[in-house]
Amino acid sequence: MVKTPRSPSGPGEPVPEPLRAGATVLEVLDEGGANRRIRVRVEGWPGFAAGQFVMIGAGPVMAAPRTDPLLPRPMAIYREIDGSGSPDLEILFKVGGRGTALLSEARAGDVVSLVGPLGTPFPGAIPGEQAILVGGGTGVASIYQLARERTRVRDGSVSVLFGARSAGDLMGVDDFEALDAVAVSIATEDGSRGSSGLVTDLLAAALADGIDSSRARVYACGPVGMMRRAAEVAKTHGIGCVVSLENHMACGFGVCLGCAAPLSAGGFGLVCREGPVFDAEAVAWEGLP
Amino acid sequence: MTRSAELLPENVDSAVDLAGIPLRNPVLTASGTFGYGAEFSPFLDLTRIGGFVAKSLTLEPRFGNPPPRIAEAPSALLNAISLENVGVEAFVREKLPALPEGVTIIASIFETSIEGYGEVAKRLTGVPRVAGLEVNASCPHVEAGGIEFGQSPSVLAELVRTVRRSTDVPLLVKLSPNVTSISEMAKVCEAEGADGISLINAVQALEVDVETRRPVLANRLGGLSGPAIRPIALRMVWQAAQAVSIPICGIGGIASAEDAVKFLLCGATAVQVGTSNYLNPAVAGEIADGIVAYAARHGFAKVAELTGALLDPVGPPQS
Numbered sequence: 001m002v003k004t005p006r007s008p009s010g011p012g013e014p015v016p017e018p019l020r021a022g023a024t025v026l027e028v029l030d031e032g033g034a035n036r037r038i039r040v041r042v043e044g045w046p047g048f049a050a051g052q053f054v055m056i057g058a059g060p061v062m063a064a065p066r067t068d069p070l071l072p073r074p075m076a077i078y079r080e081i082d083g084s085g086s087p088d089l090e091i092l093f094k095v096g097g098r099g100t101a102l103l104s105e106a107r108a109g110d111v112v113s114l115v116g117p118l119g120t121p122f123p124g125a126i127p128g129e130q131a132i133l134v135g136g137g138t139g140v141a142s143i144y145q146l147a148r149e150r151t152r153v154r155d156g157s158v159s160v161l162f163g164a165r166s167a168g169d170l171m172g173v174d175d176f177e178a179l180d181a182v183a184v185s186i187a188t189e190d191g192s193r194g195s196s197g198l199v200t201d202l203l204a205a206a207l208a209d210g211i212d213s214s215r216a217r218v219y220a221c222g223p224v225g226m227m228r229r230a231a232e233v234a235k236t237h238g239i240g241c242v243v244s245l246e247n248h249m250a251c252g253f254g255v256c257l258g259c260a261a262p263l264s265a266g267g268f269g270l271v272c273r274e275g276p277v278f279d280a281e282a283v284a285w286e287g288l289p
Numbered sequence: 290m291t292r293s294a295e296l297l298p299e300n301v302d303s304a305v306d307l308a309g310i311p312l313r314n315p316v317l318t319a320s321g322t323f324g325y326g327a328e329f330s331p332f333l334d335l336t337r338i339g340g341f342v343a344k345s346l347t348l349e350p351r352f353g354n355p356p357p358r359i360a361e362a363p364s365a366l367l368n369a370i371s372l373e374n375v376g377v378e379a380f381v382r383e384k385l386p387a388l389p390e391g392v393t394i395i396a397s398i399f400e401t402s403i404e405g406y407g408e409v410a411k412r413l414t415g416v417p418r419v420a421g422l423e424v425n426a427s428c429p430h431v432e433a434g435g436i437e438f439g440q441s442p443s444v445l446a447e448l449v450r451t452v453r454r455s456t457d458v459p460l461l462v463k464l465s466p467n468v469t470s471i472s473e474m475a476k477v478c479e480a481e482g483a484d485g486i487s488l489i490n491a492v493q494a495l496e497v498d499v500e501t502r503r504p505v506l507a508n509r510l511g512g513l514s515g516p517a518i519r520p521i522a523l524r525m526v527w528q529a530a531q532a533v534s535i536p537i538c539g540i541g542g543i544a545s546a547e548d549a550v551k552f553l554l555c556g557a558t559a560v561q562v563g564t565s566n567y568l569n570p571a572v573a574g575e576i577a578d579g580i581v582a583y584a585a586r587h588g589f590a591k592v593a594e595l596t597g598a599l600l601d602p603v604g605p606p607q608s
Contacts, residue, residue, distance in 0.1 A: 020332045020571050065544060067364040067516040072568060248359055250366055251567035255324035257370045258359030267352050289357050
């Protein structure tokens with residue numbers, strides 16, 4: 001299989017050709033509450049661009065392929081553990097249903113099925129970009145690599161706004177804080193960490209502080225309501241907003257058509273292929289379930 | 290039938306003839322689960338499988354249903370996509386040329402009227418890469434059509450007759466499982482000139498979220514597919530094989546070579562892999578290899594000899 005060389009994310013630039021592989025579980029870390037961090041090794045991993053995702057099997061493959069739960073789960077690629085080119089991937093997830101519960105019980109050496117990297121990545125930066133990354137809940141998993149790439153370029157600034165219900169629901173804060181020159185702010189709904197309230201309130205405050213709208217861009221990933229509100233806040237300040245949508249999907253590579261999201265121009269866009277990254281203006285928010 | 294010594298896989302002839310369509314092996318992929326083929330090229334050499342049945346085509350492009358379109362059920366997928374497709378013209382102009390040589394392509398057709406089916410069939414007749422047509426008479430989630438065509442013997446007869454008159458390419462009819470007698474539907478297809486039948490399509494189903502007290506799919510009803518329906522499909526293939534002498538393409542929850550062999554033994558000439566393509570986009574190739582390995586292990590020099598080779602006191606259908 002021909003592998004496209006790893007490339008920085010940018011519109012129209014080639015993304016690595018996806019592969020289907022058995023991913024060997026290295027470890028599953030309990031990050032408190034329902035939060036988990038799984039580390040897997042994927043031989044032949046071709047690299048990825050920020051914003052891409054993988055389809056990962058719901059629990060390890062035993063003697064026979066698992067049929068219940070049947071479908072793999074789409075999960076953002078958090079990062080390559082040892083940086084670009086490493087075959088060891090990290091994925092953050094929250095235990096919700098049976099699939100994620102099984103995945104959380106995987107042990108070192110177990111093999112889970114994996115297809116990826118998939119999807120359209122985040123667009124390239126505006127020159128001198130002031131990037132404001134907004135992550136709600138597990139949505140932060142989609143934006144870590146973006147923060148990493150943007151800070152590496154050292155052109156402009158990166159701030160990250162975290163939102164969660166409670167301190168215990170936050171994920172990855174330490175990783176973001178360890179990045180060079182990233183300003184991290186936190187909001188929790190119960191006020192147990194950072195400011196009390198919604199992450200979109202933090203965004204509104206940050207933008208009201210005065211920002212160069214020609215160089216600023218908001219990147220949001222999290223619950224639909226949060227992303228929609230983030231887009232509205234950005235728009236009132238004349239700032240563009242890019243969102244990373246989540247949806248149920250059976251395949252992840254454009255054939256099941258299960259992940260269609262309604263578009264403002266009419267019709268549907270596949271979250272797996274046209275997305276998961278969309279310009280917020282392109283999404284018909286009222287039609288999302 | 291007793292078989293002698295094991296054979297080497299390379300000494301097994303994997304080719305089959307499905308209703309006049311020569312296939313290098315009996316593994317096809319099912320319409321609606323394989324896009325237009327090219328989506329799978331990163332994962333699977335399309336010349337490793339017998340061929341694929343493309344997403345059902347209508348005269349004009351169609352959008353599908355609003356979300357949610359899919360849900361999970363035990364060992365199954367519930368979907369109501371509603372035949373979203375690029376339309377027959379775009380398929381011929383853009384999708385077919387994108388496929389490598391040597392890939393066997395069967396086009397699936399659908400319309401909301403019997404005349405419409407005939408027109409799509411005509412448009413695809415004589416198109417060089419199209420090896421055969423499969424009439425989707427059984428889509429379980431389109432209010433204006435689909436289920437009605439495949440559920441009434443007289444409507445199905447008229448549909449098959451019309452499409453048969455519209456084309457001389459090998460013609461398969463894909464049957465709905467949502468009928469009282471699959472044998473009767475199979476006989477209707479044979480009597481009206483179909484070259485073969487494909488079965489089963491998805492099983493009509495409903496799932497409900499008790500917290501919201503709503504159906505989980507926006508369309509309410511959907512089609513159930515995946516391993517959960519496999520024994521139902523196998524039963525119907527077995528029944529149809531005893532009712533007709535035209536070839537049968539077995540479909541329903543096939544996830545492994547062992548699953549596929551069951552359908553062949555029950556009378557199928559070939560099989561289609563559907564939902565499993567989503568879980569493992571290379572699975573159809575693995576199944577094709579696995580069938581050959583099975584044949585070799587059991588001393589069958591030709592994969593075609595597996596068809597109807599079920600050892601059963603009733604006896605396999607003679608065809």
